[in-house]
Amino acid sequence: MSENILHFEENSRLVPSASGQLDTMGAAAAGAAVGAAMGGEKGRICVAHSPSAGAASLAMAFAAGAASSGCECVFMGSCAATSAAYAAGITGCSGGCYVHTEITASLGLFAGDGLDLYRSTEEQIEHELTVSHLLPYSHYGTVTNFDGADLIYAAAVSEQVMPFEGIRADFYSSSERILSVCEKILEGRNDKNGERIAFRISGDGRRISAYSEETGYVFRDRLVMICCMDMFDRGEDCAVCGSVPRALEQLAESCGRKIISCGKNVCDDESSPSSQCLEARQLASKQLFMHDGIALAFNVLEVLRRRKMTLKEAVSQLPKFAGVNRYIPVDKPSELLERLSVSTGGVLTDGDGGRVTVRPVRTGKGIMLNVESYALEAASELCDFYSEVIKRNAY
Known part of the structure; x- marks a missing residue:
């Protein structure tokens, strides 16, 4: 080593x-x-x-x-x-x-x-x-x-969840500890005759998807938006420690609410954080669903129960959007971003066709290109176009 x-x-x-x-x-x-x-x-x-x-x-x-x-x-x-x-x-x-x-x-x-x-x-x-x-x-x-970490965490999430009505949740994960925690929270809450929703959570608890016969797979971004939509409707704001998806900003604006964010992909300085960053972290730490797959799954289930909705009905109320990510290997990515005149928030372009953001990866050997648009085909076309722009300027 x-x-x-x-x-x-x-x-x-x-x-x-x-x-x-x-x-x-x-x-x-x-x-x-x-x-x-x-x-x-x-x-x-x-x-x-x-x-x-x-x-x-x-x-x-x-x-x-x-x-x-x-x-x-x-x-x-x-x-x-x-x-x-x-x-x-x-x-x-x-x-x-x-x-x-x-x-x-x-x-x-x-x-x-x-x-x-x-x-x-x-x-x-x-x-x-x-x-x-x-x-x-x-x-x-x-x-x-x-x-007692698992017991304390399971108890904290359980306090926010009532018995389901018309919903039967199943959980899958490569982590037996995550499955054990989910089973503790699920005790006495499932409706055996309800709509089956299967959640898959990664071993680190970060990545998550939900599946139902009506919707197919619903991935993390949309699950987060279901929870945010519910909070906006109840007059609350949401916090993101990092860049904010365009569709989430649009959802907040349509509800007359806002997304509190540090305005960057990461929080920079712990010794002197900006007031904006500090506010975002304080609120995000309380909104577990924003960064925690287990809490997100049960928050979605609670929203569906309280609103008496199916997963398909909840997804249908979200803005239409699609996202594409691509890693592009380049030398000295920070210098490249300066040449491209990228804004502080990493935004390369933001218009009717979609938003394109870029950021250097932590290894310093490449750039992550993120594209959001109204449809997957449009997002893919934008991603291809700006990939070529970046490659031409990199050499």
């Missing part, structure tokens, strides 16, 4: 280089770096892991490394990733780590509010990975055990 430097990818995920493999030595170094960046002897962070022996070993190594930086480490053991992020705030942690070992090992980091880290925190962690942490043993922090 010593030859493979850890670096951040999207969503505050810390990974080794493409040719490397995360081992206990690397996990301990990461723990020391995260602990130092999040307060050192005055800090408290948490660590949890997916249910495997390998993940448990890496998590214990991370905890030992964190303690060597002087901070207290709360060891949450095997639980759902969403549970760990939620429990971080309950246990007074300034941040935490979830060890994934589904395909390859990686460290999913999060702030104390359960959201992705500020970019400045990621940069501080990457700096700490390059320096040595040699505190006297007497200054090491403690490792304490906490095994």
Whole structure:
């Protein structure tokens, strides 16, 4: 591991280089770096892991490394990733780590509010990975055990959900912990004779889709919009920590509400966040459905129950839109965006045909192109056109 430097990818995920493999030595170094960046002897962070022996070993190594930086480490053991992020705030942690070992090992980091880290925190962690942490043993922090993350999280989501009427929900996930949490929340709520809606949630709890015979697959963006539409109708605003989809902005405007956002793809500086960014994070941390697949699924189910709607009826009320994403490898992406005169929010163009946004990926080796339009064919055509524009300007 010593030859493979850890670096951040999207969503505050810390990974080794493409040719490397995360081992206990690397996990301990990461723990020391995260602990130092999040307060050192005055800090408290948490660590949890997916249910495997390998993940448990890496998590214990991370905890030992964190303690060597002087901070207290709360060891949450095997639980759902969403549970760990939620429990971080309950246990007074300034941040935490979830060890994934589904395909390859990686460290999913999060702030104390359960959201992705500020970019400045990621940069501080990457700096700490390059320096040595040699505190006297007497200054090491403690490792304490906490095994109630799944129960606390399930109870919090359950409080927001009433027994379903005309709905039967099924859940699927590669994570047995996510399935266990969903089963706890589902107890006594399903209508066995109701419309079947099948939810599929990724192992990290972020990606989600819903399926019914009437709708086919409904993906995350539309599920979020169903929840936002309900909040707008009840006179509440919604928060997004990152760029805001055009269709969601249009939905908010049509309801006389607004989307509170930091205005960028990431939150930049933790030491001096803008008032706009701070407001967005404070509200987003309370609106779990915006960044949490389990909470999103049950929020959608509660909206359907309260409004006495089918999933098809809810989807039919949303603005028509389609999105296409494409990765384009380029050198020095930040310089390229300057040449293209891209706005602060990453918007390349925004007109009747659609919105095109671009952003450099965390590796610094490419650009993500995101296109939204009224139909998939139009979005694909715009994506092809601007892909060529970017490639021509890159060389």
